[in-house]
Amino acid sequence: MFFDHLPGAGYVCAHRGARSLTPENTLLAAQLSLDLGADFWEMDVRMTADGALVVFHDDTLSRTTDVTARAEFAHRAPWAVHDFSLEELRRLDAGSWFLSADPYGTVANGDLLPGTAERIRGQRIPTLGEALAFTRRHALPMNLEIKDQKQAPGDTAIVEAVLRQIREADADGLVLVSSFNHDYLKAMHRLAPDIPLAALVGRRHPEDLVEYLTKLGVAAYHPDKDMVDVELVGRLAGHGVRVTPYTVNDMDRAVSLIDAGCFGIITDFTHTLRQRLIRRV
Numbered sequence: 576m577f578f579d580h581l582p583g584a585g586y587v588c589a590h591r592g593a594r595s596l597t598p599e600n601t602l603l604a605a606q607l608s609l610d611l612g613a614d615f616w617e618m619d620v621r622m623t624a625d626g627a628l629v630v631f632h633d634d635t636l637s638r639t640t641d642v643t644a645r646a647e648f649a650h651r652a653p654w655a656v657h658d659f660s661l662e663e664l665r666r667l668d669a670g671s672w673f674l675s676a677d678p679y680g681t682v683a684n685g686d687l688l689p690g691t692a693e694r695i696r697g698q699r700i701p702t703l704g705e706a707l708a709f710t711r712r713h714a715l716p717m718n719l720e721i722k723d724q725k726q727a728p729g730d731t732a733i734v735e736a737v738l739r740q741i742r743e744a745d746a747d748g749l750v751l752v753s754s755f756n757h758d759y760l761k762a763m764h765r766l767a768p769d770i771p772l773a774a775l776v777g778r779r780h781p782e783d784l785v786e787y788l789t790k791l792g793v794a795a796y797h798p799d800k801d802m803v804d805v806e807l808v809g810r811l812a813g814h815g816v817r818v819t820p821y822t823v824n825d826m827d828r829a830v831s832l833i834d835a836g837c838f839g840i841i842t843d844f845t846h847t848l849r850q851r852l853i854r855r856v
């Protein structure tokens with residue numbers, strides 16, 4: 576299983592792929608995670624109007640595709656992912672926005688790897704199947720985050736669909752499933768106790784945290800970076816729960832969290848953290 580590939584601690588996780596050097600949640604971002612030395616990569620999964628699973632972060636398509644410039648979709652504002660079919664989503668350009676928005680200043684700074692600008696322009700929204708095939712092909716472990724399908728409260732169909740695809744891809748041993756929606760985690764635990772889970776939390780720790788996580792059946796805890804300290808990491812380690820904070824882009828903080836015993840660090844700057852850790856040994 577996932578943790579057999581990563582038996583220790585102090586691992587680098589590429590958030591949405593190597594998203595400071597490539598458009599997030601694309602196959603190019605996955606490839607760069609691997610090339611830049613991530614130990615595992617994180618990506619987000621959503622369901623389309625016709626029940627397919629795609630790798631995409633936001634509820635809507637406007638930030639990370641060219642949908643707003645496409646006449647055929649002008650009447651579809653606010654362009655919710657779940658309102659589009661897979662075939663429609665695949666027509667969108669999910670790369671070029673990165674070159675114009677330059678969200679990390681890496682384009683202007685000349686930090687892009689040679690040849691990546693051309694490849695960036697050709698990126699499409701990947702299917703979950705493609706992402707799982709990438710993970711399987713390269714044996715690069717994946718943190719698969721299931722996004723809360725707010726349009727369908729109480730419906731856990733996405734969990735069953737994700738599980739089916741993990742099995743079909745024969746990627747069971749390489750995937751850690753996480754979600755802010757803990758009902759999804761409960762459903763996954765019921766359906767597939769062999770798939771390791773991580774509870775994502777963004778603001779405040781659940782009450783009676785250890786008991787809560789034990790009941791949920793999770794192997795890992797993924798809190799916001801500002802919620803983590805040495806005491807928390809030690810306490811959870813005592814109960815076999817690994818802590819991996821997100822999203823840590825301050826490298827001094829990342830290193831101190833690793834020193835505190837964190838299992839992993841989810842970062843937008845895979846290359847910088849990897850270099851920093853290499854220089855330390």
Ligand code: G3P
Nearest residue numbers: 617619720753797821841
């Ligand atoms: O899985 C960690 C992190 O990705 C959670 O937040 O919004 O970046 O998906 P978000």
Ligand code: MG
Nearest residue numbers: 617618619720
């Ligand atoms: Mg995520």
